[in-house]
Amino acid sequence: MENLERKKKVSPAGLRKRSLYIALGFMLVFDSIFFALLNIELLHLNLKELWPVIVINAGLAFLVSDLFIYKKIRAVFLFPSVALFVLGIIFLLFSLHVFHISFAKFISVFWPIVLFVLGILLILVYGVQRINSEEFPYIKDDSSDDSF
Numbered sequence: 001m002e003n004l005e006r007k008k009k010v011s012p013a014g015l016r017k018r019s020l021y022i023a024l025g026f027m028l029v030f031d032s033i034f035f036a037l038l039n040i041e042l043l044h045l046n047l048k049e050l051w052p053v054i055v056i057n058a059g060l061a062f063l064v065s066d067l068f069i070y071k072k073i074r075a076v077f078l079f080p081s082v083a084l085f086v087l088g089i090i091f092l093l094f095s096l097h098v099f100h101i102s103f104a105k106f107i108s109v110f111w112p113i114v115l116f117v118l119g120i121l122l123i124l125v126y127g128v129q130r131i132n133s134e135e136f137p138y139i140k141d142d143s144s145d146d147s148f
């Protein structure tokens with residue numbers, strides 16, 4: 001009887017496994033909605049042009065699964081979800097020919113500028129981290145936090 005009344009504590013590894021399952025579940029739901037819209041021809045483009053939406057869905061799935069399991073956005077899931085979302089948007093812009101240059105040509109010509117901007121961003125993050133050393137970007141190391 002005591003076993004039924006005691007609340008079962010889940011290990012951090014168990015929560016990570018649950019987070020992965022929930023993320024994959026949300027990704028399958030988002031992607032199935034996307035493919036259904038393609039199949040009923042509500043979107044007047046094909047998968048060759050819209051494949052980056054799958055990458056965007058992956059970023060959203062990580063974010064939603066973190067909110068679903070932990071009821072908050074943790075730093076562990078924030079970076080990969082934002083990175084996938086931003087990369088998906090960039091790939092989508094090139095795939096829909098918003099820019100009149102191919103992605104390969106863009107990278108081959110502008111890679112020094114991309115590296116420069118990334119370097120400046122890293123320096124800015126370091127500066128902000130030194131000013132707010134207790135709060136940014138690691139508000140709390142919650143990667144092994146097993147509380148909800």
